[in-house]
Amino acid sequence: MPYKNIGDLPDSVREHLPKHAQEIYKEAFNSAEDQYGEEERAHRVAWSAVKNKYRKDERTGKWVSKES
Numbered sequence: 001m002p003y004k005n006i007g008d009l010p011d012s013v014r015e016h017l018p019k020h021a022q023e024i025y026k027e028a029f030n031s032a033e034d035q036y037g038e039e040e041r042a043h044r045v046a047w048s049a050v051k052n053k054y055r056k057d058e059r060t061g062k063w064v065s066k067e068s
Contacts, residue, residue: 001039002030017063021054 003009006022013025028049033042054063 002033017050017054018065021050021063024053025050
């Protein structure tokens with residue numbers, strides 16, 4: 001099931017990732033699901049895409065851009 005907007009993303013994504021990371025997740029998920037046709041695999045691909053640009057801060061536990 002492709003996500004039309006970030007408001008449709010799972011709570012675990014919306015509640016923890018910054019808006020830009022949510023957009024990355026949505027686009028990667030939709031592309032992977034279209035390509036592979038497997039929802040679980042699409043979620044793995046989407047998290048991997050987020051982790052390319054963001055990391056979880058060890059001190060605060062929040063997701064932050066790797067560029068900052």
